[in-house]
Amino acid sequence: MSTDVNPTEHDTTTDITLTAAAPAASEVWTVDRVRALGVTATLATAASVLGISRSQAYRLAATDTFPAPLIRAGSRIIVPVAGLLHLLLPHDGSAPGRRQPAT
DSSP, X not given: OOOOOOTTXXXXXXXXXXXXXXXXXXXXXXXXXXXXXXXXXXXXXXXXXXXXXXXXXXXXXXXXXXXXXXXXXXXEEEEEHHHHHHHHSOOSSOSXXXXXXXX
16 A cells, blocks of 8 residues: 555545635625624725625725725725624713713
């Protein structure tokens, strides 16, 4: 039995993807699912979360009108998940742990 491995063969059983997958068309993004993305997301994932097309997200980013903060790193556009959550969560001041403004 030979233990030589053909360098052109690739064993896909050991590949692990650590990014959260976008939900299928019939599924919905929940706040918990958005939080599970980690610290940042791709612009395409952010578009899915917001319910807009990928091309629309890139047009908005190009004109600096994307509704969440963006980080440009070379040719990559990164979206902080905190910015997405800020858009998705209600801001009525009644959230637990939220300080009321001083009067």
